[in-house]
Amino acid sequence: MDYILKAENLTKIYGHHKALDNFSIHIPQGSIYGLVGKNGAGKTTLLRIICGLQEATFGDYSLYGISSRKHEILNARKEMGAVIETPAIYLDMSATGNLKEQYRVLGLRSFDTIPQLLKLVGLEDTGRKKAKNFSLGMRQRLGIAIALVGNPRFLVLDEPINGLDPQGIIEMRQLLLNLNQQYGITILVSSHILDELSRLATHYGFIDNGKMIKEISADDLENSFRKSIRIEVTDGKALAAVLKQTGQPYKMPAPNVAEIYHRLNISQLTSALDKYHCDLLSIQEQEENLESYYVDLIGGVSHE
Numbered sequence: 188m189d190y191i192l193k194a195e196n197l198t199k200i201y202g203h204h205k206a207l208d209n210f211s212i213h214i215p216q217g218s219i220y221g222l223v224g225k226n227g228a229g230k231t232t233l234l235r236i237i238c239g240l241q242e243a244t245f246g247d248y249s250l251y252g253i254s255s256r257k258h259e260i261l262n263a264r265k266e267m268g269a270v271i272e273t274p275a276i277y278l279d280m281s282a283t284g285n286l287k288e289q290y291r292v293l294g295l296r297s298f299d300t301i302p303q304l305l306k307l308v309g310l311e312d313t314g315r316k317k318a319k320n321f322s323l324g325m326r327q328r329l330g331i332a333i334a335l336v337g338n339p340r341f342l343v344l345d346e347p348i349n350g351l352d353p354q355g356i357i358e359m360r361q362l363l364l365n366l367n368q369q370y371g372i373t374i375l376v377s378s379h380i381l382d383e384l385s386r387l388a389t390h391y392g393f394i395d396n397g398k399m400i401k402e403i404s405a406d407d408l409e410n411s412f413r414k415s416i417r418i419e420v421t422d423g424k425a426l427a428a429v430l431k432q433t434g435q436p437y438k439m440p441a442p443n444v445a446e447i448y449h450r451l452n453i454s455q456l457t458s459a460l461d462k463y464h465c466d467l468l469s470i471q472e473q474e475e476n477l478e479s480y481y482v483d484l485i486g487g488v489s490h491e
């Protein structure tokens with residue numbers, strides 16, 4: 188498989204703290220790769236390193252097969268655009284003004300493609316309006332337009348939907364899918380918003396404490412989702428006691444709620460609970476999702 192970005196043993200140490208610890212990652216060409224991890228897991232550190240904003244303490248990585256130890260990595264980075272933390276935009280300038288600045292920085296002489304770029308990110312009607320009067324979503328999309336100057340084949344986005352309103356989230360989703368599907372741009376996107384990420388990502392990497400815990404394609408992930416039955420009762424302890432007797436795996440995501448993964452005889456369960464004076468409040472079939480997978484992988488209460 189062709190990887191846009193590959194690392195096997197990246198380590199970044201701040202003082203005594205390992206922000207990345209022998210970290211590995213494999214981003215297939217053409218993917219939308221969702222990087223998932225809690226606050227402080229090391230996501231931004233990784234993104235800053237691959238964008239050349241920081242150096243790794245140990246280890247290297249390759250971009251389009253070019254090792255970060257080689258001088259040519261500087262050229263490889265020109266084929267990559269990024270928005271890390273807040274987009275780097277001039278608030279007193281219009282969208283066009285901001286793009287012109289970036290064209291100049293990259294030494295591009297003609298501004299002819301600016302209208303096309305503005306249309307692509309949905310900012311074609313902003314005229315002379317200054318970026319300081321843009322909504323957060325418009326600023327994020329302007330940041331992406333700036334990152335797209337120079338036609339990168341790899342786009343790196345740090346939490347692009349954080350703080351956006353529902354409309355902003357939908358527009359961002361459509362933009363990212365369009366960039367990936369119509370323009371073939373590989374996208375690395377970090378996000379906490381798992382439900383939204385699951386509508387976009389073709390691959391996932393789960394990072395915790397600076398380590399890559401698991402990489403998986405969206406297809407493999409979906410195939411691994413199990414169906415379960417969610418039961419809510421008046422007395423979780425009684426439910427746990429009854430379920431323990433079955434010897435089958437179950438989880439208790441909340442005090443009075445259990446999820447079980449095997450066939451269940453409801454009348455037997457009800458009469459067993461009855462002995463503890465415990466009532467069955469609700470019973471529901473459900474399928475695992477990205478969020479429950481993440482909780483299982485990175486931490487949660489399980490009785491398997």
Ligand SMILES: Nc1ncnc2c1ncn2[C@@H]1O[C@H](COP(=O)(O)OP(=O)(O)OP(=O)(O)O)[C@@H](O)[C@H]1O
Pocket residue numbers: 201204205206224225226227228229230231232233
């Ligand atoms: N410049 C720095 N000096 C010291 N420690 C740092 C520095 N930058 C990051 N860290 C620490 O490294 C760890 C990883 O931080 P990082 O910003 O990469 O996490 P993150 O996954 O991006 O989290 P968040 O989602 O909160 O941005 C954290 O414990 C953080 O406090």
